[in-house]
Amino acid sequence: MNQIGLVGRLVREVELKEVGEDKVVTNNTLAVARRGKKENSPSTDFIPIVAWGQVAKLIQLYCEKGHMVGLTGKIQSRSYINKEEETVFMVEMVVDEVHFLQNKKLETAVK
Structure with a gap:
């Protein structure tokens, strides 16, 4: 089973x-x-x-740097070749769901 849930700041x-x-x-x-x-x-x-499609749009619409979010998804490993032609291996979380723990619009209304 490949599932992960994290809470943190962007x-x-x-x-x-x-x-x-x-x-x-x-x-x-x-x-x-x-x-x-x-x-x-x-x-x-x-x-x-990394988030794709509708989840990516929701994150862009409601979140900004420093916001606290809860994310659920899966771990993915991949590799790519950088500008120096070296292979870079990375592990990342692919986001399936976002839980807004801090609302950008609410903060703006309170200020």
């Missing part, structure tokens, strides 16, 4: 990219807090995330 502003006809994607990083080895030493993991 590291960058959300950018929606069109890839092909009627396909959109957004890539970002989720900062997820984790307990450190010592009692008062919290640590953070930075997990690459």
